[in-house]
Amino acid sequence: MMQQYLKEMEQDPYDPDEFVERMAYRVFGNSANDDNTVVDDLQDTFVQAIKDLKFLQERQKRKCEKLEQDCREKESLYLSQIQNRQDHNKAGILIFQNLDERINYVATKVIHVGNQLESINTPRSRTVQVHKLIGYLEEFMSAGPLTSIVFNDPTKIDEAADIIQKLFPIALELSPGKFEEAKMKIIKKYDEIEISLIEEFIKNHSQKNLTRMKEIAAILNHFKGYSQCVDAFIENSQANSLSGKNLFSEIIPVCEYNLKIIESVFINPDQIMAKFVLNIYQLKLQNHIISILSDVKDTASYLEKLSQLYKKTTILSKHFSSLNLGHDDMFLNKMQTNIFQKYLDTYFVSELKNLKDNLLIILQKFYASKGHTRKQFQAGGFQELRRDLQTVISTRTNFNIMHIEDYGGETFLSENVAIAFLQEFNQSLERCCTLSTSNNIPSNCYQIFEVLTMYLIEDFVDYGIELAVQSVPIPEAKTHEPPSIIFFEVVKQVHRIIVLYENQFSETLVPLIM
Template identity: 35%
Template sequence: MNFGGWKLKPFTALTCQESFSPEDFVERLAWRSLGGNMDPETFDPSVLQEAFKQGIRDLQLLFEMTQKKCERLEMICREEETRHCQKVSELQDKNKASYATYKELDAQIGYVAMKVVHLGDLLESVNTPRSRAVEAQKLMKHFAEFLGPPEQQHGLASASVLHDPNKVRMASTLYLSRTLFSVLHRFSLRGLMHRNFWQSQSCHFWKQHYLVSLSSRVTQLAWTLSLTRGYSTCVDTFIDQSQMGAFLKKDLFADIVPLCERCEQIIEEVFTNPEQVMCKFVCNIYNGKLQFCLKIVLANLVCIDEFLISVLYKNTFCRTMQLSADLSKFKMGSDPAFLKKLTRQIFSKHLDPYLSIETHYLKDKCTSVLNRYYDSRNHHKRQFQFGGRDLQARLGGRSNINIAPTVENFGGETFLSEEVAINLLQESKLAFQRCQLLSKPTELPKSVAQLFEILLNSLCIEHMHYALEIGLRAIPVSDPKAEPEIYFFDTVRQCNSIFQLLEKQFNNSVAPLLLSTPEHSLCLQKKRDLTEQMEIKMDTGLDRSLAAVIGWVRGLLLAEQKKTDFKPEVEDVIETTKVALKVVKYLTKCIDKIRDSLDGTNVDAVLLELGMRFHRTIYEHIQTFQYSTVGE
């Protein structure tokens, strides 16, 4: 079907789009009806009117077709809904029937179970008196042995049980019987004689056969003794005999794991509670040989450094922790922290004063590193008085009296060393590692915070802040008479490098130990405060450095620049003056140093400030000069 040159399909495609716009549709229809000719002189409104009418008819027809399609789809949906409702109703009926069947089966099962329980009670009521009668008969025979004279016991059946070493297991069972025990308690002397007899016989037999070989007889005796007090003697004998001649090497730690591996198999085969026996075996090694070795090693100490570094951390505690990790593969009860507790138990006497020893050791190390560095520079640290320098400089500039502070640049020495910073950070890193291993988990955050405070004091205050103070006092006054040499830029560069190293160590060594603790925020705040103090000093130093640079440029221009330099005798020939060349050369050197010392946005900020001050100085300076018509 054709409607004025338009087909119905494009209408459908256009109107079904999500981004359909009626305005765009009308514009497109008008453009097509006019053939793209939008010239006002040749415009024919009748053609456009006819196109709009035809478009309205086409849209009306499309609407009717779409409405019929929707009605058909709605009818299909209603039919599908009806079928689904019928199916759901059928499933509900089946579910009700299944539930009724389930209830019926449950009732039948309950009835059968009741009958079975009743039948079991009847059988038990018949069997229990018989078994009790048999046990009573056996008990009466054993009573006859205890109550009768010794010459009549040889004919009794129980005599072979209580006096035969090969039947000690049966005797132990009889001994632990509650009924028999109550009778033996009446005749305590005779019962004690029999009990001591078979216990001593069993223990003696077990010791002899264990030293010779392992057999089922040894295992049976161990099981028998587990019912009596002699079992602990059996375990102690095994532990003592197993360790005899086992520690022959100088390195005690190298013998412990192989010994435990050999004994584990024996313990599994012989004893009824292998986990408890293995636990006691390891505990005996720790509290015996290992602790004795620790006492010998610590008795030969001569200084705290040796105790902290060489012995406690490297040679003893670390190796003990590694030993505990190696022994964790053995089954020793349900406590996963048993070996850690055992390790801390034998080291508790030496770990209690650890933090005080560590803090003194770290302070001494940091002080030694700093003193060694300053001694190599032949420098003695000074005590500075803060404030007053700027006021003295201004008063000295306004008056003819020289009251400005003496500037001492120490030959360009910044008294900052990345090597010193690395040594301090390395010492503190080792201290953090020792603290993580040797401190109690509950005391670890506070201990790490104290060590970090020592690091901040040594590195930031004693080294970096001191160097910044020296750098500030080495900056020339704002109106120098000679070309100023600015060393403060080197100080800023080294401070930035050292602070990056400090930040890296904090993230790698300190922060993981303080996560989710109040000490983490406290350490961050201390580091932030020291950083802000250093930034204030660096800002002050940079401002003074720029003032010195611009002051020298201003003084040089006033002293050496002639007012006729920009109005030469020959108008066509204007050369750069010597003063300008000197200023440009000096500023170029300063700019290169700034770019080398600073990074990021700091370079742009300092160069912008330098440019603004230089522009102001040049602008004020050139206003006092005469110029040629072709002058710059």
């Protein structure tokens, strides 16, 4: 039963009331009999259960005490072990500090000895190098060809370059006369090695051998022909890639690709990249622009091409600036100005002439479509005097001595013509803002607007109004014909055109000139 009690009490959750109920159920079972015999059995069961539980309690208590004793013993053991480890750790730290101090002391001594050895060895090394140079100089002074393997073996060109670039300044200091032959031999060999290095650099560039290219560039950096190596690299890099019609779209990828090579090969990548970009602007881009503009025959296409090329170049310069490809904004602006300056000097004269020609063509086409030839009206009051005399005579005599031309009800005004004028004006204005300097934009835009005013208002609208006024019938004494209302149609069209003109002035021109 004690195992049964343990099992029931270890249940989670434990309910003592339920435990008692189960014990009573075991005595009563399903019987409803409550005689004294059953009650006595229940009492005996509870008394025995209490004894068993007390026994279990004592046993469990002894187990707990034993476990607690074991824990205290282990705790004491572990504390002792930890203390030993800490003592060992402190001892190790002291040993490490002593060892570190010893190592620093020895290192100081080693550095001191090394400096002393270097101070002794450096003069010796220089003496050895000078001795070797004297030997090579003696070989150049002797008659006949060079016999040293260094100058005859192509695989030893790096060593030969190091020797010749040291002998070259010595040769320049040699006095003429008996040393002239040796001097010329050194200069000739210097040029041969320099050319060989440049050729090998180009060869390795084609093979994309960046390691060897870097070695050669470092050697040529001490030669006077280093710039030739840079020029050869730039020319070879741009030879096959920047030659097509898609020049503007190819430039940035080519520069980004070659920037990585320049940074890996040359010791002064910023200057090399600046020269790379300069060559693009002064050679590739300038020749491309000259080629395009020289093929354009008419002024309108020339102005449109010029504006497009200038915009593309400006965008290109902004991309260069954002990518920081070895230059600054002033450098880019100066190169762009140098390319376009000769075109910009004469641009605005061509712009005004082109605008005038286009507006005149629009007018001529419009009048030709109406079968009308422009008339020249007499200035002053003579025309008005004729109309006044005609009015008096017609009123008194009912006789019309002056024919009134109404042009079949045609007004000779059109909103489509005005819109065409404004489209030409906007195109000229856009090119003006692109190709003019910031200081000249207000005055140039105003001159373009004056051209628009002359052709739209003075030559087109005023002319249409004058024709409408001349077509107004003279009042007659007796007439059965309905009055002509063409003049009112003209007024309506003039109003619409003036509204377009005014909107163009306030929305487009004013922000540019204010």
